Amino acid sequence: MNQSNDKLLQIADTLEHINEQLILLTIDTEHLMMALQAVQVDCAISKGVINAVIMALSGNATITEDLSGQLDGLLAVPQEEVTSHE
Structure with missing residues (x-):
């Protein structure tokens, strides 16, 4: 394997690691949203703050799901190129 294919594989590995972190971040974010949705408060201001945080999350x-999808697309290209040159 030549140096450019090695570089492509290294980049693909890095992008795959970033993608895995984005997926974990998405899962954590969704868990935080579910936890906040379970909070019961009588104060209208507190409810508003909780809803605002849920919306932001x-x-x-x-965004993280979209980025992960974009990375999936990028990861498919180098693997196809490396496979076709081997």
């Missing part, structure tokens, strides 16, 4: 989960 939801937005972050959407």
Whole structure:
């Protein structure tokens, strides 16, 4: 295997690690949202704050899912190139 294929594999491994971290972050974010949804409060202001945090977490989960999908697409390209040159 030549040096450029080694570099592609190294980049793919790094992107795969980043993708795994994004997936874990998405899962953690969704768990935090579920935990906050279970909180019962009588104060309207506290409910508003909890809902605002849930909305922010939801937005972050959407972003991390989107980034993970983009990385999946990038990861497919180097593997196809390396496979076709071997």
